[in-house]
Amino acid sequence: MTQAVRTGARAPATDRFTLARLLRAREAGVFIALLVMCLFLSFATDGFLTSLNLLNVGRQVSLLGIMAVGMTFVLIAGEVDLSVGSTYAFSGLATGMLIIAGWALLPAICVGLLTGVVIGLVNGVLSTYGRLPSLIATLGMLSIVRGAALILTNGQPVTVNARNGALPDVLQSFGFMGQGYLFSVIPMQLVFFVLVAGLAWLVLSFSNFGFRVYAVGGSAKAARVSGISVNKVKISAFVLMGVLAAFAGILGLAFLPSSQAGRTGLGLELDVIAATIVGGASLSGGEGTILGTILGVLIIGVMRNGLVLMGVSPFVQELMIGLVIIVAVGIDKWSTRRTG
């Protein structure tokens, strides 16, 4: 018997970068949708296809994008994190309060990021060793962290300015992080997003850790049998998510230097999950890419921007975003059913 079971017809390995292969990639559908949307807006509006507007879109999606990168890891690992909106608020507030208290910038940011690490660690431990479904564990943490932020600030807004005690040079650097431009053109937020996404892409696609994240989400049992510590990988993904949510929260405060525990980042977790899902990550784990997530984030960003440029009411915008989520994920499901 020279032929294996039922495999004779299958072609041997093909080149990795043929056009057909690119089109078959999961991201292709999302990319085409984005392209169509951009083409339409270029003709339908005057303002869309200007470098100023495109950079503006880039800035607007950056914070969402940074968090969506973290969410990509969590979803691929087969978990979900609902607490990111609260983490966003809490970590930003923590950093802001330290700056007001006269701290230097770096320590203040480090403590802010550390709060993200701790929240991620709690989420991870509860969802693994604590044997709670991450949906439940992080739903609880959503409230706990939000509550902690309210207690910490006594529900009062925190405004980072010199009058409240921030040091002038700290204030300037902090402001540059959120509002500044690299080479006076590229918004700093976008720079951070690109850095985070690039790094995450390297880790997820080329590193052993990235491989483990895919393995754990694809089949926890297979990963465990192979000697991968499923719990450690999942906890790492949650910690990464926590840090990135905290980082986005800090950048958010740097952009808009006033924050209130009861309002900042409310419902943000749903936007983050939506963008990640639109980008092709699967809620059942094992699937998703950074490239896809970036496309998902851009789709939502371009859509918001386009609707504003076309003068569509914000209420309709919400409705359209919902449609995009359903259609984007639906197309993927419906087309897989047909082929497989």
Added chain:
Amino acid sequence: MTDTQPPAPIVDISGLTKRFPGVLALDRISVAFRPGEVHAVIGENGAGKSTLMNILAGDLQPDGGEIRIDGRLATIASPLASRAAGITVVYQELALCPTLSIAENIMMSDMAARSVVSLVPRDEMRREARAALTRLGMGTLDPDTKVSRLSVAEMQLVEIAGAIRQRARVLVLDEPNSALSKRESDRLFEIVKQLRADGVTVIYVSHHLKEVLDLADRITVMRDGRTIETMDNSGLSEDRLIRAMVGRELDTAAQWSLQPQARSHEAPVVLSVEKLAAPGLDAVSFHARAGEILGIGGLPDSGKDMLGEALFGLCGRQGRVTIDGKELRGGDPQASIRNGMALVPADRRGAGALLTMSVANNVVSASLPRFSMAGFMRRAAVRREARAQVARLDARISHLGQKLGTLSGGNQQKIILGRSLVTNPRVLVLHEPTRGVDVGAKAEIYAILRGIAGEGVAVVMISSEIPELIMNAERVLVLRNGRISGELTGAGINEEAILARAMAS
């Protein structure tokens, strides 16, 4: 093994005990596995085979006794420790990542052993995977193919490729061929023999006694958590093994050897199928008479596995399916039930049963309108019906509220059968009616099916197990490439005839 001086065992188990709440799963078992032998472990479901394999895999820890590997006392504390000791367990439910490629799956253990901050060596991965695949005669498979796109047989071979890749010294195959066709399992046997020649110990857990007799050097029989005996495989028969497994004489004359009697030649046609086409099926036409057990055989890719779903309307179809002259609409299982068809699907865990619901609710779940009134369940009627079915099918349960998932495979299957019977079917379609069911329960299920046919129901039995067809069906249709390639009746039904029609090209 004909050596007068048997080689020192590679894995030596003595006095091993494992207790679960309320159950003694392993009761001081002792068995020695020698290097380079194929050692079959057989026993009914619940005999303790899976527990033993899980301990070897490092998934479970024993409560007592000792395991020696190469003569040294060993603790298999984790799956990783098991692999490190050279043991690889290929599970019945495969441990593969469907979302990853073949190469990634084969190399997963390597990746786990490397530093978490290292890079993924894509090219090496592909190269190594291709080498492992070639060794198994699967060189034509692209290592970049996602595992989710493979057949079950291919997946199994990918797992074995992973084991070979890790230079496993002990390979445990747990029910390796329950999903394989004849040709695929032949290929697997070749691989097992080659591994043995290379000095690998293969522990082979199986329900298929014939294969065990063909393949094994030694056979260990387990029953009720004990090792009953370990035999050299010479001069053994299936009867001998069955006796050891069940600990009692089966009524062989009545239940195992007798060809079913043709009693329904003149009975009216109940089920009539004309030019049925569905995925994998190409214009299949046949009929079944009242009181008949019609067997359907064929290889896994013959279309037989789609037939049950297509008949029942679970998938789209073309052609006509009629019961008592009344046409069934495709894609509408509820209409099929209303018109007198019942399906017992092959996939008990997935499609077949509500594992988290009670026995009683499972029994009535296909006939809810009859057991509800104004939107409420008629609990008394449900319990009465469930009790009746449990008694009729002799299902062993502790109480009607017991969750179906906690029953043994045989008893689950009886309850699912009961669910079908509650709908008062004219046609009962069964797909792999005894998959994962132990020997004793198999015989009981066959007897039940004969009883049902005796009441005038047309029973359509779709099965990969040829002996099952021979034993029960008075007429057998064989499928190949989506078409009927032969019809056998009476004395013409035998293994050679079925295989010839299933495999000849």
